[in-house]
Amino acid sequence: MRQLSASQLNEWLADAERAKPVLLDVREAWEFEACRIAGSQSMPMRGVPARYHELRREENIVMICHHGARSYQAGLFLEQMGFTSISNLQGGVAAWARDVDPTMPTY
Secondary structure (H helix, E strand, O other): EEOOOOOHHHHHHOOOOOOOOOEOOOOHHHHHHHOOOOEEOOOOOHHHHHHHHHHOOOOOEEEEEEOOOOHHHHHHHHOOOOOOOOEEOOOOHHHHHHHOOOOOOOO
C-alpha cells in the first residue's frame, strides 16, 4: 500500500491530467459530518467488509481517517480482497487540515 502525504494527495487532486482517485473515508458518520475532504465518500470502517463490493478493484482508492491508522487497516483488508491500487493518507484529515486546508474544522 502506498503512503501519501496530504501535500501529495492535494497535488494529485489538482492535476487535471491525472484521473481522480476514489477518496474513501472510513471514519464514523459523526466524524465525517464534522469535517471531510471535498469529494470523499463515507464508508465507516466497520461497514467495509459488507460494502467493499461497491468499489471497483482496479480504481485508485485513497483511504482516509482521522490520523491514518484505521484507514491503513481498512486498506490492508481491501488489498486482501484483491484491490490493487490502494493508497493511505498519512496523518489523515488532521494532516490535511494542518498542511493543505487550515480552514477545515478539526476535532
